[in-house]
Amino acid sequence: MTKNPPSNNPHNPRLIKLKHTPQIPRTIEKILHILRLHGFSAFVIGGCVRDCLLHKRPKDWDIATNATPKQICKVFANRRDFFSLEIGAQFGCIGLVEKKSKKMIEVTTFRVEREYQKFRKPQDVIFGTRLSEDVQRRDFRINALAFDENLRVMDYVGGLQDLKKRQIACIGEPKERLSEDSLRILRALRFCACLGFTIHTHTRDALFACASLMLHLSSERIKSELDKLLLGENSHKVLVEFDGIFKIIFLDFCKLTQNYLSSQLKDSPLFNPRALALLPRLPKKLELRWVALLYAFTMAQNISQKQAHENAKQILSALKSPKKFSEEVLSLFSAFLHFCTLQTSHSKVLSDIKLKRIFCTVKRESLESFFTLVRAKEPKLKRESLRALSAVLNVKELKINGNDIKSLDVSDGAHIGRILCQLLESVLKNEVPNTHNALLQRAKILKETL
Numbered sequence: 001m002t003k004n005p006p007s008n009n010p011h012n013p014r015l016i017k018l019k020h021t022p023q024i025p026r027t028i029e030k031i032l033h034i035l036r037l038h039g040f041s042a043f044v045i046g047g048c049v050r051d052c053l054l055h056k057r058p059k060d061w062d063i064a065t066n067a068t069p070k071q072i073c074k075v076f077a078n079r080r081d082f083f084s085l086e087i088g089a090q091f092g093c094i095g096l097v098e099k100k101s102k103k104m105i106e107v108t109t110f111r112v113e114r115e116y117q118k119f120r121k122p123q124d125v126i127f128g129t130r131l132s133e134d135v136q137r138r139d140f141r142i143n144a145l146a147f148d149e150n151l152r153v154m155d156y157v158g159g160l161q162d163l164k165k166r167q168i169a170c171i172g173e174p175k176e177r178l179s180e181d182s183l184r185i186l187r188a189l190r191f192c193a194c195l196g197f198t199i200h201t202h203t204r205d206a207l208f209a210c211a212s213l214m215l216h217l218s219s220e221r222i223k224s225e226l227d228k229l230l231l232g233e234n235s236h237k238v239l240v241e242f243d244g245i246f247k248i249i250f251l252d253f254c255k256l257t258q259n260y261l262s263s264q265l266k267d268s269p270l271f272n273p274r275a276l277a278l279l280p281r282l283p284k285k286l287e288l289r290w291v292a293l294l295y296a297f298t299m300a301q302n303i304s305q306k307q308a309h310e311n312a313k314q315i316l317s318a319l320k321s322p323k324k325f326s327e328e329v330l331s332l333f334s335a336f337l338h339f340c341t342l343q344t345s346h347s348k349v350l351s352d353i354k355l356k357r358i359f360c361t362v363k364r365e366s367l368e369s370f371f372t373l374v375r376a377k378e379p380k381l382k383r384e385s386l387r388a389l390s391a392v393l394n395v396k397e398l399k400i401n402g403n404d405i406k407s408l409d410v411s412d413g414a415h416i417g418r419i420l421c422q423l424l425e426s427v428l429k430n431e432v433p434n435t436h437n438a439l440l441q442r443a444k445i446l447k448e449t450l
Helices: 026-037 047-053 069-075 131-136 159-165 174-180 183-195 201-209 211-216 219-230 235-241 243-253 286-299 305-318 323-346 352-359 364-377 383-389 402-406 413-428 436-449
Strands: 014-016 042-045 062-065 082-088 093-098 104-109 111-113 125-127 153-155
Touching: 026 042, 026 062, 026 069, 026 104, 042 047, 042 131, 047 159, 069 082, 069 093, 069 104, 111 131, 153 159, 174 183, 174 201, 183 201, 183 211, 183 219, 183 235, 201 211, 201 243, 211 243, 219 235, 219 243, 219 286, 235 243, 235 286, 286 305, 286 323, 286 364, 305 323, 323 352, 323 364, 352 383, 352 413, 364 383, 402 413, 402 436, 413 436
Parallel strands: 062 104
Antiparallel strands: 014 153, 042 062, 082 093, 093 104, 111 125
């Protein structure tokens, strides 16, 4: 494979008229029309163009223009349909909010970036006057495509060819692009996972060479990209193929190299490939995908469930995951790991009572998510059967309460608690049905025996 070719003519793009006219939202068309009406050039550019060409619905629409931030704000000042927000004016970015829909569109001035600081943000931003200058500072060729006023595709850097080859390649020298902004390393892997593309040989080599620069990124940025990557249909393949890059995150960034993991995983896979196969079997729910990832990470090691829980907790903490999210993931992960461990040790489907005991460790509102994880691992287990087994999982769900026990002349709180716990155990074992009369009769016996 040859090196990434430079643009044949950096000032004259390749123009392609599409067979099917792309559907541009009316809000976007209106902004483009207003800017052009005031004598400025304006183009739809970036990921939204890429998605249109891939017949995907764009999540965001971006506009690039030769108007400066001040000029953009002036053009849209005092309008009844829009108001502007200076969300990043120093970098040339203005947010235009449509008053009716409350949707914000980012409009960015053409830029020529010079030096970068801390491998993330440009130290010096110079506003440009031509689109041809702006595309050269972007990350990947598939993200540097634009639509002109006639909705023709404008390609300065070979992005159309990359789309046809289904590959991801940096614009210009890969190491230079990735060193400017190390988040691009994870972005490349995310696009690979979500689009099913391959990565150009020289860009791939640069990803590994520059991987350590990710240590300069913020936890929030890394977590955000990992989240998007995990939701990709090919995430399991990317996690295996780029194992060395993910080691930088999970071992170095999350500081797990400070314990025994450093030597144990140094020369071995970070994730268990068979465990990663769970990812494509799960719905695109972030909590479930993270449980599968942490499970694959744990299965690559020979550690206790307690240590696995601590490692998972440290990873989520290092990536500054929201508290509620972390609690949900950790709860599901611990229960799922317990299920998988018991299933492996018994080498067959677990008994009903063992399943019930595991269910008892999961919040009622999280049970459906847990069933999804269990069925991804063991498809023979039917959801209806799992629901039936989870009919009663805690003392509060018994058809009897503390006041009923008191009516049996039991006043000691601890004694009442022991009776209720034993009643729950009897229901879990199917020794007593969960009915008031049956439980009350059993409580009379337990009153004397406990």
